[in-house]
Amino acid sequence: MSSNKIVLVGYSGHGFVVAETAKAGLMNLQFYTEKEQMTTNPFGLTYLGFESDASFSEWDQSYDYILGIGDNAIRKKVAQLILSKNKTLLNAIDPSANISEVISLGQGNFIAKNVVVNALAAIGDYCILNTGCIVEHECRISNGVHIAPGAVLLGNVSVGAQSFIGANAVIKENVTIGQNVIIGAGTVVLNDVSEGSKIVGNPGRAI
Numbered sequence: 081m082s083s084n085k086i087v088l089v090g091y092s093g094h095g096f097v098v099a100e101t102a103k104a105g106l107m108n109l110q111f112y113t114e115k116e117q118m119t120t121n122p123f124g125l126t127y128l129g130f131e132s133d134a135s136f137s138e139w140d141q142s143y144d145y146i147l148g149i150g151d152n153a154i155r156k157k158v159a160q161l162i163l164s165k166n167k168t169l170l171n172a173i174d175p176s177a178n179i180s181e182v183i184s185l186g187q188g189n190f191i192a193k194n195v196v197v198n199a200l201a202a203i204g205d206y207c208i209l210n211t212g213c214i215v216e217h218e219c220r221i222s223n224g225v226h227i228a229p230g231a232v233l234l235g236n237v238s239v240g241a242q243s244f245i246g247a248n249a250v251i252k253e254n255v256t257i258g259q260n261v262i263i264g265a266g267t268v269v270l271n272d273v274s275e276g277s278k279i280v281g282n283p284g285r286a287i
């Protein structure tokens with residue numbers, strides 16, 4: 081792994097959790113970017129400015145980046161900005177996560193405490209696998225997806241780009257979820273879900 085110093089992009093709620101994982105994983109996390117300097121700085125990081133400002137002056141430094149942004153759309157935009165600057169987007173993976181050795185994993189992902197990812201799952205770029213979620217065998221998770229805490233994706237589930245799976249949702253095996261879908265907290269999804277839908281309840285219904 082590169083020994084470059086690491087910048088956390090986004091340092092509030094979700095960013096704090098990512099920072100803790102980075103520290104626990106012995107990543108060389110030193111800096112953060114935000115619109116403004118934070119008054120709360122639990123991990124003693126140094127403020128670099130706002131990466132999305134044209135005046136941001138750190139792109140020439142040999143820093144690598146991790147993403148601390150919870151919102152799917154903003155996270156995608158910032159990830160693409162960082163990649164356009166030819167910088168490296170690292171995965172932040174908590175040491176407590178239990179990840180099969182035979183998965184594929186892109187870049188810029190966050191894998192939180194106590195996540196399980198089983199054999200032959202495929203995870204794209206800049207996803208969040210949040211606290212304690214389970215991604216079963218052969219699941220396919222596209223770019224920019226957020227799997228919220230405690231959600232369970234059973235075997236061979238597919239989740240389209242930028243979709244959000246709410247806390248403690250259960251997605252039945254072999255289900256395909258389209259792009260830009262929102263699945264509510266605690267929802268049980270039994271059937272395929274088309275692009276752009278919002279689904280809640282047990283059994284899941286569109287709202």
Ligand SMILES: CC(=O)SCCNC(=O)CCNC(=O)[C@H](O)C(C)(C)COP(=O)(O)OP(=O)(O)OC[C@H]1O[C@@H](n2cnc3c(N)ncnc32)[C@H](O)[C@@H]1OP(=O)(O)O
Pocket residue numbers: 210228229245246247248262263264265266267278279280281287
């Ligand atoms: C670390 C972290 O914190 S990560 C964040 C994790 N967060 C979550 O998992 C929360 C996910 N969000 C939800 O579940 C939300 O309720 C959403 C996005 C599904 C819906 O939000 P909104 O679009 O604002 O819907 P709204 O609150 O207006 O509810 C619309 C209807 O759906 C129902 N509904 C909303 N959410 C749910 C749900 N999760 N389960 C069952 N029914 C629901 C409401 O009761 C309401 O029903 P009604 O029309 O019969 O009164």
